[in-house]
Amino acid sequence: MLLVLFVVLSAVATAQQKKRESEEKIIADLMERYIENNEANIDYTDLQEQLEYYMRNKLNLNKATRQQLQRLFFLNEGDISAILSHRQQHGEFISIYELQAVPRLDDLKLYYLSYFVAVEGNLLDDQTPFLKQISKGRHELLLLHESEMQMRAGYESERIQNGQTYYKGSPYRYLTRYRFTYSNSLYFGYTAEKDKGEPFFNSQIQAFDFNSFHLFYRPKRSIVKTIALGDYQANFGQGLTFGSGIAARKSAFVMSVKRQFQQLRPYRSLNENEFLRGAAVTLGKGKFECTPFYSGKYISTNLRDSLDPALSEEEQFSSIQLSGLHRTETELQNRYNVFQHIYGAHSAWVQKNNRIGFTYVGTEFDNAFASGNSPYQLYNFSGQSMSQAGVDYSFTIRNANLFGEVSRSNNNAYALTSGLIIPLDDKLDIIMLYRNFGRNYQTIFANPFAENNDARNEEGFYTGATIRFSRKWVLQTYFDVYTSPWLRYLTDAPSRGYDYLGELQYTLSRHTQIYFRFRHEEKWRNQNNLTERTDYLSPASRTQYRLHAQYKLSAQWTGKSRVEHVLYSDNLLNNQTGTLIFQDLFYSTPRKQTTLTARVAVFTVDDFNARIYANENDVLYQYAVPLFNNSGIRYYLVLHQRISRKLDFWIKYSVTDYSDIESIGSGLQQINGNVQRDLRVQLRIVL
Numbered sequence: 001m002l003l004v005l006f007v008v009l010s011a012v013a014t015a016q017q018k019k020r021e022s023e024e025k026i027i028a029d030l031m032e033r034y035i036e037n038n039e040a041n042i043d044y045t046d047l048q049e050q051l052e053y054y055m056r057n058k059l060n061l062n063k064a065t066r067q068q069l070q071r072l073f074f075l076n077e078g079d080i081s082a083i084l085s086h087r088q089q090h091g092e093f094i095s096i097y098e099l100q101a102v103p104r105l106d107d108l109k110l111y112y113l114s115y116f117v118a119v120e121g122n123l124l125d126d127q128t129p130f131l132k133q134i135s136k137g138r139h140e141l142l143l144l145h146e147s148e149m150q151m152r153a154g155y156e157s158e159r160i161q162n163g164q165t166y167y168k169g170s171p172y173r174y175l176t177r178y179r180f181t182y183s184n185s186l187y188f189g190y191t192a193e194k195d196k197g198e199p200f201f202n203s204q205i206q207a208f209d210f211n212s213f214h215l216f217y218r219p220k221r222s223i224v225k226t227i228a229l230g231d232y233q234a235n236f237g238q239g240l241t242f243g244s245g246i247a248a249r250k251s252a253f254v255m256s257v258k259r260q261f262q263q264l265r266p267y268r269s270l271n272e273n274e275f276l277r278g279a280a281v282t283l284g285k286g287k288f289e290c291t292p293f294y295s296g297k298y299i300s301t302n303l304r305d306s307l308d309p310a311l312s313e314e315e316q317f318s319s320i321q322l323s324g325l326h327r328t329e330t331e332l333q334n335r336y337n338v339f340q341h342i343y344g345a346h347s348a349w350v351q352k353n354n355r356i357g358f359t360y361v362g363t364e365f366d367n368a369f370a371s372g373n374s375p376y377q378l379y380n381f382s383g384q385s386m387s388q389a390g391v392d393y394s395f396t397i398r399n400a401n402l403f404g405e406v407s408r409s410n411n412n413a414y415a416l417t418s419g420l421i422i423p424l425d426d427k428l429d430i431i432m433l434y435r436n437f438g439r440n441y442q443t444i445f446a447n448p449f450a451e452n453n454d455a456r457n458e459e460g461f462y463t464g465a466t467i468r469f470s471r472k473w474v475l476q477t478y479f480d481v482y483t484s485p486w487l488r489y490l491t492d493a494p495s496r497g498y499d500y501l502g503e504l505q506y507t508l509s510r511h512t513q514i515y516f517r518f519r520h521e522e523k524w525r526n527q528n529n530l531t532e533r534t535d536y537l538s539p540a541s542r543t544q545y546r547l548h549a550q551y552k553l554s555a556q557w558t559g560k561s562r563v564e565h566v567l568y569s570d571n572l573l574n575n576q577t578g579t580l581i582f583q584d585l586f587y588s589t590p591r592k593q594t595t596l597t598a599r600v601a602v603f604t605v606d607d608f609n610a611r612i613y614a615n616e617n618d619v620l621y622q623y624a625v626p627l628f629n630n631s632g633i634r635y636y637l638v639l640h641q642r643i644s645r646k647l648d649f650w651i652k653y654s655v656t657d658y659s660d661i662e663s664i665g666s667g668l669q670q671i672n673g674n675v676q677r678d679l680r681v682q683l684r685i686v687l
Contacts, residue, residue, distance in 0.1 A: 023055050023115065024595065025558070025597075026055075026115050027052060028615065028617050030051060032615040033074075033251060034047075034073055034074075034248050034251055034253055034256070035251065045268055045623070046233070046265070046267070046269045048623060049268050049621060052620075053181070054071065054072070054116050055115055055116060060118060060120070061083070061092075061096065061099075061117050061118070061119050062092040062119055066080055066353060067260075071262065072112075072116055073248070073256050073260075074109060075113075076255035076256060077255075077258065077396075077401045077423070078255075078399065078421065079109065081396075081423065082102050082103075082105070083099070083102060083105075092119070093119045094119065096114055096118065099117075104423070104427075105471075106468050106470075106471050107507040107510070108474065133183070133185060133186045134180075134186070136182060137180050137181055138180070138686065138687075139179070139180055140177075140178070140179040140687075141177070142175070142177040142178075142682060142683070143176055143682065143683045144177075144680065145172065145173070145682075146172065146173035146175075146679065147171065147172050147196075147679050148677065149677035149678070149679060150671050150673060150676060150677060151171070151672075152171065152665070153669070153670040154197060154667075154668030154669065155197070165329070165330070165668065166328065166668070167196075167668065168199050168327060168328065168329065169196075169197050169327060170196075170197075172194075174193070174208070175192070175193045176190075176192045176193075177189065177268075177621070179268070184218065185217065185218045185219075186216070186217050186218070187216040187217075188213075188215040189214055189266070189268065191210075191213075191270065192210065192212075193209065193270055194208050194209050194210075195209060195324065195325055196327075197325070197328075198327050199326075199332075205326070209324075209326055210270065210272050210324065212267060214228070214229070214231045214267050215228070215229040215230050216228050216232065216264075223283055223285050224281060225282040225284045225289065226281065226282040227281050228264045228265075228293075230267075230277065231275050231276070232266055232267050232275065233264070233265045233266075233274075233276065234263065234291070234346075235259070235261030235263060235265075236263060236291075236390075237259070237346075237390060237391075238258070238392055238404060238417050238448050238449070239261070239446055239447040240390060240406075240407045240416075240417055240448040241390030241392075241405065241407040241446070242346075242388065242390075242445055243259070243261070243445060244274055244447075245267075245269075245274050247447040247448075249449070249450075249451075250478065250480060250499070252517070254464035254465070254466060254476045254477060254501070255429055255431050257419065257431060258401070258403055258419060258449075259447075264282060271324065272300075273320065273324065274445075276295035277297035278293070278294040278295040278296055278297075278342075280293035287349055287350055287351050288347070288348070289350065290345060290346070293343070293345065294341075295341070295342040296339065297339070297340060298337070298339055298340070299320055299321075299336065299338050299340050300320070300321035300331075300337065301319065301320050302318060302319050303315050303337045303338055303367060304317065304318075314368060315367050316368045316370040317337075317338055317367060317368075317369060317370070318369070318371065318372055321334055328668070338366060338367050339366045340363065340364070340365055341363065342361065342363050342444070343361075343362050344359065344362060345360055346358070353395075353401075354394065355394045356393050357391070357392045357393070358390070358391055358392075359389065359392070360387070360388070360389045361387060361388050361444075361445075362385065362386075363444045364384060365384050365385070368384045369383060370382055376486070376488055376489055378487075379413075379439050379457070379486065386410055386442055386444065387409070388409045388410070388443050389407065389408055390406060391405065391406050391407075392404070392405035392406075400420065400422045402418075402419075403418070403419050403420075403421075405418075405448070409442040413440040413456075415441040415448075415455060416436055416437075417433065417448050418434055418435075419449075420432050420433075427467065427468045428465065428466070429465065430463065431463065433463075434460075435448065435450060435459065435460050435462075436459045437450070437455050437456045437457060438457075439456060439485050439486040440456070441456040451497070452484075457485060457488065458484055459485065460480060460483070461480070462480040463479055464479075465477055471507070472508065473505070474507075475503070475504050475505070476501070476502070476505065477501060477503070478500065479499075480499055481496075481497075481498040482497055483495070483496040491524070491526060492526055492537070493537050497523035497524060498521070498522055499519065499521035499522070501518070501519040502519075503515055503516070504516050511552035511558070512549075512550070512551040513551075515549075516545075516547050516548075517544070517545070517546040518543075518544070518545055518546075520542070520544075521542045521543075522541040522542075524537045524538065524539050524540075527570055527571060539570070540568070540569070540570040540609070541569055542567070542568050544565070545564065545565045545566075546562065546563070547563045547564075548560075555590070556587055556588055556590070557585065557586070558585070558586040558587075559585055559586070560583075560584035561582070562581070562582050562614070563579075563581050564580045564581075564614070565577065565580075566578040566579075566611075566612055567610070576606040576607035576610040577605075578605035578607075578610035579605070579612075580601060580602075580603045580614060580628055581601070582599055582600065582602070583599065583601075584597065584599045585598050593641070593642045595639075596637070596638070596640075597617045599634075599636055600633070600634075600635045601633065601635065603628040603631065603632065608629055611627055611628060612627075612628045613626070614628065616636060617638050618652055618680070619638065619640075619650035619681075619682040620682065620684060622680065630661050631659050631660045632656060632659045632660070633656075633659075634655065636652060636654035636655070637652070638650065646685060646687060647685055647686075648683070649682070649684075650680070651680065651682075652679070652680040653677075653679055654677070654678045655677050655678075657675050658674040658675070659674070662674060664676055
């Protein structure tokens with residue numbers, strides 16, 4: 001650790017270069033800090049594509065609206081108000097460097113902004129007619145092949161001969177993406193994916209397992225503001241009544257807890273559940289707007305004959321398959337076997353920085369959902385239909401912003417969230433947010449700010465603050481306390497918890513940043529008494545320490561170093577620890593025709609509870625957040641070669657070598673041996 005620290009500090013002393021970083025590296029840095037506490041296996045393609053789009057089509061500082069600036073999630077409400085206020089008081093920006101005259105913007109935010117804003121041109125306001133847009137747009141075709149270079153148990157021929165469960169497809173993943181974009185007005189595209197182990201062009205799956213099409217159009221100067229056809233995402237208010245897709249949870253962007261969604265977005269990700277399939281339109285005139293929407297699609301479930309004699313003629317399902325994997329005979333039988341209807345509308349009154357909205361959503365299934373019989377499932381949804389109605393609001397009073405949402409489900413259960421953002425001065429911002437989700441509140445799609453993912457059975461209070469000691473020194477901190485009034489999975493009594501984070505950031509230059517983070521979390525959950533074999537609730541704590549630095553070594557070479565240590569403890573087990581040390585090197589040729597990214601990571605983790613996550617650079621629109629457990633070394637290499645203006649090539653090769661285990665994984669996913677190798681190859685054609 002001391003050696004790594006010495007290398008970091010030595011590099012910082014020489015990091016004075018002014019050459020701009022690669023866009024891929026900036027996007028990776030932003031995404032890591034925004035979503036690193038989301039441990040679920042989520043597809044972040046849509047978020048990555050949004051950042052890549054705004055890098056290619058920069059926001060015009062002299063024309064950008066509050067809503068457009070909100071899409072740059074690293075800016076909080078106080079930052080946006082300060083930028084707009086400066087423009088109003090001093091006139092149009094002459095250069096992006098004039099942002100340095102906005103006192104509340106620290107050096108790190110100025111650095112990020114330089115990649116996403118400009119002071120001339122604004123494709124977002126393009127008035128080109130629809131037919132000309134089609135002829136002038138940008139076409140992009142992506143082809144991806146991914147493979148593991150070792151055999152998993154599910155592909156062994158002996159399993160087929162013995163009549164055991166096995167994977168019915170090849171161990172390769174194929175992905176095809178086609179995208180057409182014109183400005184911020186017109187998008188359409190097609191995505192097709194075959195996961196590892198899934199059949200491909202056979203009697204059970206005629207082509208790719210997952211196919212997605214979208215058409216998205218924003219007419220100009222019309223009562224029709226947005227048209228979405230095919231696959232799309234819809235998000236309203238604070239995501240409590242309805243919100244599809246992903247949203248950040250607690251992170252180092254401590255002020256970014258307010259949901260600031262685009263209400264309709266084309267769906268471009270690979271998650272096979274978190275989207276709508278149908279049509280939606282936003283109509284608006286003056287201060288009023290309305291967005292009706294409909295979705296109808298098949299979902300994968302564990303559909304079975306009812307065990308209730310009174311319902312013997314019916315089929316029911318008790319879970320929705322969220323993995324999107326259809327590899328074995330059972331998974332294929334569960335594939336797309338229940339039809340789901342979602343319909344509703346959102347209407348809103350908008351005046352400058354104030355907004356009030358109303359949302360109604362109804363959901364129907366062609367088979368009944370049957371909740372389980374465990375005590376923690378007592379208040380779960382059962383039946384074939386549900387509905388929710390909610391009111392959301394956002395008011396700006398001077399420089400303070402009050403926002404929130406109240407929602408009711410058709411079983412007469414309520415949920416609410418309400419927050420207040422107060423920029424006290426140029427050096428201090430604070431945020432407070434209260435949430436209370438009823439134990440029996442029911443919704444099918446929701447993503448409000450919360451500790452848990454299900455938007456129910458939770459009450460909590462979050463407060464965060466950003467303290468700018470200077471443009472170079474910034475402290476980010478939050479504290480969150482929460483309770484669950486009813487039981488949860490593996491928590492057989494009402495429970496509580498809290499966590500807090502402090503991160504001190506130092507920006508030496510545009511290319512040299514260091515931060516130290518401390519995070520502590522404590523939750524109550526079941527603990528197994530090894531003597532009496534009984535379960536009871538007791539606190540389990542997890543403490544994280546991280547020292548991170550990134551710096552430029554020369555005009556072509558950039559480095560990133562990290563030391564992270566996790567300590568886990570509870571009332572029954574001894575302390576479990578996890579340690580990760582990694583070193584990244586980035587190389588790019590002067591014209592960035594070739595970029596090379598390499599990492600070596602050494603880790604030792606005593607137990608799964610002390611696991612560590614760390615994001616990795618990857619091929620375009622792929623985002624990897626591997627889990628580090630056990631002990632060993634992991635290294636990878638990513639090559640991006642720009643062959644011509646129209647052709648790009650990526651390849652990623654990664655190896656994980658464990659030193660304390662003899663096999664990796666279990667069941668059908670087991671690998672005999674302690675080394676795992678993966679290969680991704682991608683080609684992009686742009687016209």
